[in-house]
Amino acid sequence: MRAPAAIAAIGALILGGCGGGGATTAPSPQASGIAPPQAGESWADLAAKVPAPAERGEVARVLRTIASGDSLPYEQDGGVFGNREGHLPDLPAGLLYREYTVPTPGSSDRGARRLIVGDDGSVYYTSDHYSSFTRLDE
Numbered sequence: 630m631r632a633p634a635a636i637a638a639i640g641a642l643i644l645g646g647c648g649g650g651g652a653t654t655a656p657s658p659q660a661s662g663i664a665p666p667q668a669g670e671s672w673a674d675l676a677a678k679v680p681a682p683a684e685r686g687e688v689a690r691v692l693r694t695i696a697s698g699d700s701l702p703y704e705q706d707g708g709v710f711g712n713r714e715g716h717l718p719d720l721p722a723g724l725l726y727r728e729y730t731v732p733t734p735g736s737s738d739r740g741a742r743r744l745i746v747g748d749d750g751s752v753y754y755t756s757d758h759y760s761s762f763t764r765l766d767e
Contacts, residue, residue, distance in 0.1 A: 672696075678765045679754050684731065684742065688754060688765075691731050691744055703730045703739055710745050716762055717745065717753060724748035731756075 676689035694701060701707065710726040712719075717726060726747050731754070733740025741758035744765075752766040 675752070675765050678763060679756075680763060681756060684756060687731050687742075688744065691729055692752070695729055695744070695746065701729065702732070705739070706730055710743075714759060716759065717747075718751075720747055720749055 672689040672692045673685065675692060676685040679685045679688050691701075695707075706729045707727050710728040712726055720726065724747065726745050729744040729746065730739045731742035731744055733742050742756050743754070743759070745753040745755065745762070747753075750766060751764065753762040753764055755762050
């Protein structure tokens with residue numbers, strides 16, 4: 630788990646702007662809990678844990694956008710993910726999961742791909758609309 634205090638300090642130094650061109654703004658990195666990659670790592674390294682290689686570039690782009698606080702294309706991005714199915718570990722009281730859309734090429738809607746980011750710094754990816762998850766931050 631990465632310390633949220635490091636997010637603002639390191640994030641401002643290592644993250645370049647990555648405009649999403651959308652209608653909403655992501656929570657600040659501290660609000661989202663997403664930590665920047667460790668020294669010597671990149672968002673692509675974190676996204677490399679995504680099982681489907683063709684999806685990794687979009688996942689890395691969305692991670693950069695979330696961490697930088699730039700606009701995201703969907704109103705639901707940054708909204709609370711309720712974990713109703715219980716597929717993800719429970720978070721301590723007061724902490725939340727937030728969900729973000731990973732665009733699906735050719736889809737006329739948001740598609741099934743999502744990043745789920747916990748206020749504790751955990752990051753999960755699902756390509757099948759919450760049926761299964763891959764943890765990216767370990």
